[in-house]
Amino acid sequence: ELASRAHQQNIVPVVSEAIKRAGIRKEDIDAIAFTRGPGLLGSLLVGTSFAKGLSLSLGVPMxxxxxxxxHVLANFLREPDEEVQHPSFPFLCLLVSGGNSQIILVRSHYDMKVIGQTIDDAAGEAFDKCAKVMGLGYPGGPIVNKLANEGNPKAFQFARPHVGGYDYSFSGLKTSFLYTLRDELALDPDFIEKNKADLCASLQHTVIDILMKKLRQAAKDHGIKxxxxxxxxSANTGLRDAFHDHARRYGWKVYIPKFAYTTDNAAMVAISGYYKYLQGDFCSINAVPFSRITI
Incomplete structure (x- = not known):
C-alpha cells in the first residue's frame, strides 16, 4: 500500500523530469514501454494506468x-557515445535479486528459458533475512557486502544444500546461519558485535559459492563461454569479483551491468521496449498487470 501511494505521488513529476532531461517534447515519443509484471500489484496498477493514459493522449502504442x-536486457544498455560490448547469443545470465535467483539460457532478446532457479528463498532474501537477525537493518544486501569487505570469508562454515540440476536452495543456509548465531550467543551475548564482519564475509562467500557452482555446471553442460x-x-562486489575470477579461470567472456542498471531502473524497461518496438510487438490498451509470472 505504501509503495503504491509513493508511485502515485511520484509518477507524474518523474516522467516530466525524464522528458525534460532527455531534451525532448512529449510529442516526440514514439511509444510507451511499461512494466506489466511481475511485481507488487498495486504499484504495477499505477504504472499501467499512467502508461495507458499517456498512450491515449499522445496517440502512440504501448x-x-x-x-x-x-533485468537480463540491462546488459545491452550503453551510455551515449560509449562503446560497450554486448553478449552474443546464446549466452547464460545469472539473474539474482531479492525475489529471484535464476540461471537463464538467452537465445535472443525475447527467447529466454529458465534452466535453473531457487526452490525456496532467493539469494537476496538470504542476505536480507540473515542481516535482519543480526540487527543490521533492511535492505541487508548492501550492508552485508560492505561488512564482508572487512571480514574473513573462511571464519565460519554454513550449510550448502544439495539440490539436483541447476536449481538453488537457500533456506538451509539461512537455517544454518540462524543456528550458529543461537549457539554462539548462548556462550557470548556479544558474539554478533564481535564477529559481525566475519559473519557477513562467510555468509557472502557461501552464497556466491552456491551461485557460481551451478552456473559453472550449466556453462559446461551447454558449452557456453x-x-x-x-x-x-549483481551490485554485490564479491559476486562481481567471482565473475571476473571465472573469466580468468574458465575462459568466460563476462558481462556485468553498471551499478546504476543492476537494481530496478527505467533504462532496462526502455531497452526492453526498444527491441519490442523494432519487432512491432505492441500490446492492447486492455492489458492488465500481473504480480507473478515466469520469464
Missing part, C-alpha cells in the same frame, strides 16, 4: 515489458 526480461549477470544482487 509496449508491455516483463520485469525479469528487462559467454555469461552475464543481472538483478539487484
Amino acid at each position: 509496449l508491455e515489458v516483463n520485469h525479469l526480461h528487462a 559467454e555469461v552475464a549477470v543481472a538483478g539487484g544482487v
Whole structure:
C-alpha cells in the first residue's frame, strides 16, 4: 500500500523530469514501454494506468515489458557515445535479486528459458533475512557486502544444500546461519558485535559459492563461454569479483551491468521496449498487470 501511494505521488513529476532531461517534447515519443509484471500489484496498477493514459493522449502504442526480461536486457544498455560490448547469443545470465535467483539460457532478446532457479528463498532474501537477525537493518544486501569487505570469508562454515540440476536452495543456509548465531550467543551475548564482519564475509562467500557452482555446471553442460549477470544482487562486489575470477579461470567472456542498471531502473524497461518496438510487438490498451509470472 505504501509503495503504491509513493508511485502515485511520484509518477507524474518523474516522467516530466525524464522528458525534460532527455531534451525532448512529449510529442516526440514514439511509444510507451511499461512494466506489466511481475511485481507488487498495486504499484504495477499505477504504472499501467499512467502508461495507458499517456498512450491515449499522445496517440502512440504501448509496449508491455516483463520485469525479469528487462533485468537480463540491462546488459545491452550503453551510455551515449560509449562503446560497450554486448553478449552474443546464446549466452547464460545469472539473474539474482531479492525475489529471484535464476540461471537463464538467452537465445535472443525475447527467447529466454529458465534452466535453473531457487526452490525456496532467493539469494537476496538470504542476505536480507540473515542481516535482519543480526540487527543490521533492511535492505541487508548492501550492508552485508560492505561488512564482508572487512571480514574473513573462511571464519565460519554454513550449510550448502544439495539440490539436483541447476536449481538453488537457500533456506538451509539461512537455517544454518540462524543456528550458529543461537549457539554462539548462548556462550557470548556479544558474539554478533564481535564477529559481525566475519559473519557477513562467510555468509557472502557461501552464497556466491552456491551461485557460481551451478552456473559453472550449466556453462559446461551447454558449452557456453559467454555469461552475464543481472538483478539487484549483481551490485554485490564479491559476486562481481567471482565473475571476473571465472573469466580468468574458465575462459568466460563476462558481462556485468553498471551499478546504476543492476537494481530496478527505467533504462532496462526502455531497452526492453526498444527491441519490442523494432519487432512491432505492441500490446492492447486492455492489458492488465500481473504480480507473478515466469520469464
